[in-house]
Amino acid sequence: MKHSESFKKIIDLRKKLHQKPEISGHEAGTSAMIKAFLEDLAPDEMIENLGPYGLAAVFNGTQDGPTTLIRAELDALPIPEEGNVAHKSLNAGVSHTCGHDGHMAIVCGVAAHLSETRPKKGRVVLIFQPSEETGLGAAQVIESKNYRKIQPDYVFALHNLPGYEKNEIVLKKGAFTAASKGMTIQLKGRTSHAAHPEDGRSPAEAMCKLIVGLEKLPEIIAGFSLVTVIHAQLGEVAFGTTPGNARVMATLRTYENDIMSKLTQHAERLAELVAKESGLDFSISYCEEFEAVVNDPAPWELVNESAKELKLKTKHIRNPFRWSEDFGKFSTLTDSLLFGIGSGKKQPQLHEGHYDFPDEIIPSGVAIFVRVIEKLNH
Structure with missing residues (x-):
């Protein structure tokens, strides 16, 4: 050179x-x-x-x-x-x-x-x-x-x-x-007519609890961690329908790999508790995982x-x-x-x-x- x-x-x-x-x-x-x-x-x-x-x-x-x-x-x-x-x-x-x-x-x-x-x-x-x-x-x-x-x-x-x-x-x-990873939480309830929401099982409240709860997780974990909710979707654009599905996507971020393991465990446990409380099924997937x-x-x-x-x-x-x-x-x-x-x-x-x-x-x-x-x- x-x-x-x-x-x-x-x-x-x-x-x-x-x-x-x-x-x-x-x-x-x-x-x-x-x-x-x-x-x-x-x-x-x-x-x-x-x-x-x-x-x-x-x-x-x-x-x-x-x-x-x-x-x-x-x-x-x-x-x-x-x-x-x-x-x-x-x-x-x-x-x-x-x-x-x-x-x-x-x-x-x-x-x-x-x-x-x-x-x-x-x-x-x-x-x-x-x-x-x-x-x-x-x-x-x-x-x-x-x-x-x-x-x-x-x-x-x-x-x-x-x-x-x-x-x-x-x-x-x-x-x-x-370290960082993309986390996607799917919530599954049951749709119904918007005139009769009591006949369905909407994940709306659970989705809101997840958004707030995920971003508060770093408060209970020692060492640097950060959760950023980057996307959330509830139901479809259909004014006659009570939603039956929701999705919350967040980026989890830590300076250390072992703290990432703890943050992930807490996030998964939160999703499980919120879904169970609302009578919903849930699933979790990950993408763009960096150590x-x-x-x-x-x-x-x-x-x-x-x-x-x-x-x-x-x-x-x-x-x-x-x-x-x-x-x-x-x-x-x-x-x-x-x-x-x-x-x-x-x-x-x-x-x-x-x-x-x-x-x-x-x-x-x-x-x-x-x-x-x-x-x-x-």
């Missing part, structure tokens, strides 16, 4: 990725674009079928040593892009408003470096995973047969962070991002030292971020670190229609990963 020509190629790639975003589970074109770029760099091995569309480039050393894995995300968001950049999304209603295009570009920059300077010890594996935004992708990668070929000793990833100075490295030991990302001390030291050596400003945060990242799947299995890189104090927030990844922070992202590789694999 020291050469302006190499940097230009990475920026061009980033803008091409930005123009052709694909949502979780549909990243075929993005994966093909990354594969073509990596193949030109002649890695020692390409590993595909790491979950749907996931792939990895492997760069081998000649001596025994650790396997260092660096991960980027392939997917974009179902959010319309509202800015007017020249490389604006060509896919209506889909955009890289989380910056995964920039994360991919950084890891491709690492690949460009490794193509010229192979590791001496062990190997470096660069993974591009699908479906981060839905919380499914990391698990799909880890559970795929081909992941057995990798078995990393260390896993690293970064995420750009609006609101922090450009190129500032944001670090925290222990929990870095929250907390918990950073380990050894990789934290490596990145902290690398940032200092590169004279990059560091910010050590006290509290985890409330948003979630499916990197938590890696962090439960392997010594790992997810760190932040500032993308500008005036940068639009993640998942906002005017967001566009700032190319100026790409060299710092590449440099951090390269320095870590030099510490572990040289």
Whole structure:
């Protein structure tokens, strides 16, 4: 990344990725674009079928040593892009408003470096995973047969962070991002004519109790937790009908995985009690489940030292971020670190229609990963 020509190629790639975003589970074109770029760099091995569309480039050393894995995300968001950049999304209603295009570009920059300077010890594996935004992708990668070929000793990833100075490295030991899950509670009673509600069994009162009760659960649980009711529906738009069904959807959020287990148990018990009290049947389902990302001390030291050596400003945060990242799947299995890189104090927030990844922070992202590789694999 020291050469302006190499940097230009990475920026061009980033803008091409930005123009052709694909949502979780549909990243075929993005994966093909990354594969073509990596193949030109002649890695020692390409590993595909790491979950749907996931792939990895492997760069081998000649001596025994650790396997260092660096991960980027392939997917974009179902959010319309509202800015007017020249490389604006060509896919209506889909955009890289989380910056995964920039994360991919950084890891491709690492690949460009490794193509010229192979590791001496062990190997470096660069993974591009699908479906981060839905919380499914990391698990799909880890559970795929081909992941057995990798078995990393260390896993690293970064995420750009609006609101922090450009190129500032944001670090925290222990929990870095929250665990979260989407909970859907279905209540089933019995419909009747609106003129005779006594002949039916309406879930209206139970639904209201659930909405209030769910959001009060954190008051009885030690440690940080948050319940946000995001949607509720009662019956149908039919003025002649007393409703017989209701649905309440909420996001559960904690900083620690064991507190998430407790919060989930309390929420399920609340649903059971409220339904029983009203004589209703109920069912519960979950989606978009993210474990907390918990950073380990050894990789934290490596990145902290690398940032200092590169004279990059560091910010050590006290509290985890409330948003979630499916990197938590890696962090439960392997010594790992997810760190932040500032993308500008005036940068639009993640998942906002005017967001566009700032190319100026790409060299710092590449440099951090390269320095870590030099510490572990040289």
